[in-house]
Amino acid sequence: MTLGDLGDVAGLIAAIAFVLLVGFLAVPLWKLGKLLDEARLSVRDVTEHSVPILDEAASTVASANTQLVKVDTITTSAASVSENVSALTGLYAATLGKPLVKVAAFSYGVRQAFGQAKGRSGRHTEPDASGAEA
Numbered sequence: 001m002t003l004g005d006l007g008d009v010a011g012l013i014a015a016i017a018f019v020l021l022v023g024f025l026a027v028p029l030w031k032l033g034k035l036l037d038e039a040r041l042s043v044r045d046v047t048e049h050s051v052p053i054l055d056e057a058a059s060t061v062a063s064a065n066t067q068l069v070k071v072d073t074i075t076t077s078a079a080s081v082s083e084n085v086s087a088l089t090g091l092y093a094a095t096l097g098k099p100l101v102k103v104a105a106f107s108y109g110v111r112q113a114f115g116q117a118k119g120r121s122g123r124h125t126e127p128d129a130s131g132a133e134a
Helices: 003-121
Strands: none
Touching: none
């Protein structure tokens, strides 16, 4: 063999090694390409499914806001009714409360007076526990 033939063999071995290296690196790149395709499809599916969910959530929030406006109206009305009842209670207490207290005090005084008068007029001479008369 001559030196030229030996160089050709070395070149052929280097070319085969390079082809094997390219083949060895091509397999992971091909798998990576398939993985990226699957990821793209997954992102598309997520996007297609999330858009209706977001639309539904937006309509739910809008409906909830409408209901909150109604609840706000109801609570405002309830507060107004509460204020009116409080004012009416104050008016009732001022109008009827003082006269009723006076009538109750007067009736109590009358009962006390009749009770004392009855006690004085109906007093008996009964012996108490010590044997002395009252």
